[in-house]
Amino acid sequence: LLPFFEGHTLIEVTPRLINEYKTARRNEQASPCTINRELALIKHAFTLAVKEWEWVEENPVKKVSMEKEPVSRDRWLTFEEEERVLPLSSQWLSEIIIFAIETGCRRDEILSLVWKDVDLFKKVVTILGKKTDERRTIPLTNRVLEVLKDRGRARLKVRSINEDFVFTHPLGQKINIHSLRWAFEEVIKKAKIEDFRFHDLRHTFASRLAQVGVDPYTIQRLMGHKTFTTTQRYAHHYSESLRKGITALETLRSERTREVITILSQSGENRG
Numbered sequence: 001l002l003p004f005f006e007g008h009t010l011i012e013v014t015p016r017l018i019n020e021y022k023t024a025r026r027n028e029q030a031s032p033c034t035i036n037r038e039l040a041l042i043k044h045a046f047t048l049a050v051k052e053w054e055w056v057e058e059n060p061v062k063k064v065s066m067e068k069e070p071v072s073r074d075r076w077l078t079f080e081e082e083e084r085v086l087p088l089s090s091q092w093l094s095e096i097i098i099f100a101i102e103t104g105c106r107r108d109e110i111l112s113l114v115w116k117d118v119d120l121f122k123k124v125v126t127i128l129g130k131k132t133d134e135r136r137t138i139p140l141t142n143r144v145l146e147v148l149k150d151r152g153r154a155r156l157k158v159r160s161i162n163e164d165f166v167f168t169h170p171l172g173q174k175i176n177i178h179s180l181r182w183a184f185e186e187v188i189k190k191a192k193i194e195d196f197r198f199h200d201l202r203h204t205f206a207s208r209l210a211q212v213g214v215d216p217y218t219i220q221r222l223m224g225h226k227t228f229t230t231t232q233r234y235a236h237h238y239s240e241s242l243r244k245g246i247t248a249l250e251t252l253r254s255e256r257t258r259e260v261i262t263i264l265s266q267s268g269e270n271r272g
Helices: 016-029 033-051 079-088 091-103 108-109 142-157 179-190 200-211 216-222 228-234 239-271
Strands: 125-127 135-139
Touching: 016 033, 033 091, 079 091, 079 108, 091 108, 091 142, 091 179, 091 200, 135 216, 200 216, 216 228
Parallel strands: none
Antiparallel strands: 125 135
């Protein structure tokens, strides 16, 4: 923010100046999402200046409209696509893909996972959220357990300078973000899957949970979302999972109707 606002006093940062900043950022090809995040930062700074430090009397950002952001991505991996991707992947890449699909962890969380945070006996991993800076515990599926057991056996065979990390290259080197991105994009291209990023594996995890009727609160906790708003995106993915609730309601009423009929029938027999 300094290249634009440096030299101005706080009282000189008016809604008009902030709008000029927005225009300058648009000219620099900044996305609406990026501009809004920057406006949010300015707004928070002024909130502190007004409420806690009493440097100014009002927050000018409140008078500035936010940029219209595009609709959030709504992409996940189908089972058919997964079956195409995994056979084309190297072992280390397929292990990471499976772990991402089965746990919903972010890319950085996976690459930073160390063995002390893995409990094969309790079948859980503890993840330090890179965005929230909070720890969350994720139960493991049998599929992920097999992956981790394989990683553990490989760890014993290779002496690595990075042996604390769970996911490494065959020779023990730590996997960095760039090599993972390149390898993943190459496999997606070979599998002829369009418009798919690694982060969409996280969406896949949440969408599949919603598909089988897992409640939104559980999904929120497993995903490590701070607010329910983000989790709510997955509620509409599968209308059939919502149908279960309506079916349960109909079943309850049918059972109640049968109870009433039985009571009336028994009552009539008693009178007879």
